[in-house]
């Protein structure tokens with residue numbers, strides 16, 4: 001594929017920082033190399049010597065002085081090399097990206113949000129049209145809305161983004177049109193806010209539409225490992241024979257959201273550009289966070305990682321059941337919903353014309369918080385019947401009380 005058409009002028013103009021290049025050379029060279037080149041501080045002056053992490057199963061992981069010295073120092077922009085290798089191995093294992101013709105690479109980012117934001121920064125040019133699954137994650141909308149581009153909504157339902165709507169929208173252009181959309185953003189699993197996920201059939205259709213119209217797909221998948229049904233629906237990246245999928249993974253939902261670690265995986269020419277942006281902005285994701293994550297992942301191995309994923313998914317599966325039970329008890333006849341296929345959200349359609357005032361004013365007065373559905377629309381000013389409820393943190397009792405309060409508010413609204 002020729003990626004020049006997808007990269008904007010700013011991204012194409014980025015040049016490697018000579019100092020960052022030296023960091024990579026130094027980290028890969030033999031101990032006999034003498035460097036008077038880098039501007040690295042001397043870690044001997046840093047006050048932290050070592051640390052011990054106690055895992056929830058009682059395992060103690062030691063970050064000794066040697067490891068700690070590395071963890072406190074600058075590292076290469078793509079990430080701590082050993083962690084990059086581990087995560088590449090995970091991608092190979094889980095997604096088996098087709099290698100014929102696609103030279104893919106990976107970059108550790110400050111959470112998946114950083115990769116998403118930098119991808120839009122690299123690929124959106126003034127006046128571009130960008131296809132966005134709706135409803136959508138407000139973090140992405142916050143990144144892309146202020147850009148000088150037109151966002152085109154693509155509908156979704158309980159099986160994720162609707163390929164027939166995508167085809168319908170794209171059929172307004174010929175592939176040779178200069179103003180044809182180039183990018184499609186979607187959340188394939190456990191959607192935020194919907195909890196819905198794409199079926200394999202839909203993914204294949206979406207991929208073939210992307211091929212037909214020469215689109216790049218931004219596959220934002222932080223809830224991939226929180227799918228409630230096994231086997232996992234194969235990712236779009238696993239179908240990507242042409243190098244048109246950029247995939248965002250996150251450790252936020254599995255290991256720590258505060259470590260701010262995720263990764264972006266995709267065709268090397270695009271990943272290289274995002275890496276150059278990182279060189280010029282944050283330089284790299286926190287080495288201390290990366291070293292801590294690596295310590296845990298090395299202790300677990302891929303099998304231990306799978307076991308942990310299973311434990312976390314089971315936790316959310318139980319929470320989902322509690323939430324559905326509470327919704328049935330209190331909201332039947334007052335709202336509609338579909339069972340989430342993954343993630344941590346229940347997307348409720350209330351039997352009222354608009355939820356904004358109900359949720360942002362009246363519900364708060366009754367001491368219950370939800371997110372009004374308009375926050376997930378491209379045009380927040382449009383009325384919206386939906387509400388996002390998260391079942392991650394509440395106990396079963398709290399879920400029941402929350403929905404009981406919501407039910408009373410809906411009844412009150414209906415009687416007005």
Ligand SMILES: Cc1ncc(COP(=O)(O)O)c(C=O)c1O
Pocket residue numbers: 110111112113114137139187191192220221222249250251252257261262
């Ligand atoms: C759909 C989606 N994408 C991206 C993110 C960002 O996650 P991270 O913590 O990895 O930056 C979130 C976080 O909630 C999300 O829901």
